Amino acid sequence: MDILVCGGAGFIGSAFIRNYLGSTDDSKITNLDSLTIGSNLKNLKDIEHNPNYKFIKDDIRNESIIDELIKNSDIVINFAAESHVDRSIANPKPFIETNIFGTFTILEAIRKHDKQFVHVSTDEVYGDAQDKISFNEDSQVNPSNPYAATKAATDHLVSSYYRTYGINCITTRCTNNFGPYQFPEKLIPKTIIRTIKNLKVPLYGNGNQIRSWIHVNDHVEAIKYLISKGQPGQVYNITAYEEITNKTIVEKILKILEKSNEMIEYVTDRPGHDKRYSIDCSKIENQIGWRPKYNFDDALKQTVYWYVNNQSWWEPLVNENTLHPQPWTLSWK
Template identity: 80%
Template sequence: MKILVCGGAGFIGSAFIRNYLKNNSDSKIINLDSLTIGSNLANLRDIENNSNYKFIKEDIKNESTIDDLIKHVDVIVNFAAESHVDRSIANPKPFLQTNVIGTYSILEAIRKHDKQFIHVSTDEIYGDAQGKTSFDENSQINPSNPYAATKAAADNLVASYYRTYGINSITTRCTNNFGEYQFPEKLIPKTIIRSIKNLKVPLYGDGMQIRSWIYVNDHVQAIEDLIKKGKAGQVYNITAYEEITNKTIVKKILNILGKSNDMIEYVGDRPGHDKRYSIDCKKIENQIGWKPKHEFDDALKQTVDWYVKNPSWWDPLINENTLHPQPWTIS
């Protein structure tokens, strides 16, 4: 098996590559990444000399390069995306370019060369889950921010290529990921790093926004299972059903690190902030036989311990958004 992984230097993409090569030592992976915000080749230092792994610095919007690579592989897994909600609110244009035009570039090559395509999307395209509702794969798409809107557009584009051209595509929609090697701007690593540095930990609004969480290794194992067992044209939700408020997450991290809850600082809320995400993934459980293996509290402690022991990885990535986050304003 030869796989092209787009966006493989990012948090989830690199976890997929590490996991897949560990489980499939006879497979080959080409990692194509343009190395923008959130991508880091240090995520793959342990396998950079593996003879079954190759890195190419390139953008998925480069149609000629994408077309040439896709000719020679069996499967394409697309993690490449602009994914920071805050950044999408400040400047949506890069999200349109990568998440929509980039996906189009891949789809055009796939329809010419007849390859399997795994399109990695997000549960954020469903928008706010009201009351006790949990979205399934047939629920209406209702994105609340530019990032989610561009991912929803890409999902629809993939679906149209399946229906019109009959491409062999699968779309995945996963809940919030956490784990080692996550970019410091995200909630969990930002909380860990600021706590280590004895800085206040900012929480948007009242901190009662609910997210469903999954340990990244469970997510990427689901994608591997779908490559082998998934049905073309289908959408699969992926979750570990761990619905927790942002405030609770932060308190758990502070407790692990032996810090006081007084370190929490409430700041102005993000515009259009969804209050709750919740999805159901019985489809992948019943049809594919996948289930998450990691218990949330254990995986969170493991993640915190990793950041404590690996400042050499995250310290070069620290920026103003990590050290000096500001309450929201829109210019």
């Protein structure tokens, strides 16, 4: 089986490639990635010489390369996306160009060559969840920021291609991922790195925003299940039901690193900040048979120690956006 992974040098895409090639010898993976912010070929150093792996540096908006690669693939999995909310607030244009037009380019080739497509989306498309409410796959989408809006747009685009053209597609919506190799601007690695550097850890508002967390390996295992068992045209939520406030996450990390909570610095909340994300994934559990395996506290501790022991991986990636307490006020080019 030939698999095309778009965005395979990013955090989740690289985890999928490492996981998949580590569990089978009868499939080949081509990784297409433009190596923009968040992508890092060092994530794949352990498998870069695997004969079943090939890397191509290019953009999912490149119609000719996408057409050629998809024509020669059996399955296409799209992880490629601009995904940092703060960056989308500062400059939405790259998110519209990559997330929407990139997905459109892939869909056109999928339609032309009749291939299987897994579109990786996010729980953020549902927007703010009220207390005690968890969104299922039939819930209305209500994105609150430009990033989430572009992902919701692509979800609708994929759905329309299924209904209009009958393509073989699945959409996944997963909660917040964590684990090794996550880009330093994200909450967990940013907290770990700033703590290691003895810098204050910024928290938006009062830090009581609730997110649901899942270890990245559980996420990619779910995708592997869906490749073989998912039903075309369906949306599948993926979560480990670990709903925790941002403040609690930071406090847990500080405790692991034996630091005081006095390192927390409360900063002005970001615009349009959702208070709670919560989804129900009984559909994939009951229909597909997938279940998360990682214990959150154990996995968080392992993740913290990975960053402690792999400073050579993250140090070159640390920049002003990792160290600045209000990154949406910056200008990115």
